[in-house]
Amino acid sequence: MSYAEELREHARIAILRLLDDAPRYTSNVSMMTDLLRAYGIGYTRDQVTGEVHWLREQGLVTTEDHVGFLVVTATVRGLEVAQGVVTYPGVQRPRPRG
Numbered sequence: 001m002s003y004a005e006e007l008r009e010h011a012r013i014a015i016l017r018l019l020d021d022a023p024r025y026t027s028n029v030s031m032m033t034d035l036l037r038a039y040g041i042g043y044t045r046d047q048v049t050g051e052v053h054w055l056r057e058q059g060l061v062t063t064e065d066h067v068g069f070l071v072v073t074a075t076v077r078g079l080e081v082a083q084g085v086v087t088y089p090g091v092q093r094p095r096p097r098g
Helices: 003-021 029-038 045-057 076-082
Strands: 026-028 061-066 069-074
Touching: 003 026, 003 029, 003 045, 003 061, 003 069, 003 076, 026 029, 029 045, 029 069, 045 061, 045 069, 069 076
Parallel strands: none
Antiparallel strands: 026 069, 061 069
């Protein structure tokens, strides 16, 4: 697997884990972009939006566009992936928290 592919999978699980920790399992792309940078994933807002759209296509999140402000909510399946209950191709398996 290439570095870019590994980074994409890592970013996807990081997004799902951020949503798992967020109130009502909801956040926005701007906030997630800032938090991903704090975790060493230097994605642009466009890159985070791209990953969010991929996660939506997989049924792991839902999105609402508020005039260019993208709000993202984890689905039950997305939360199961974030918590390591199930695995999903293209999303890194989470490591135990602790």
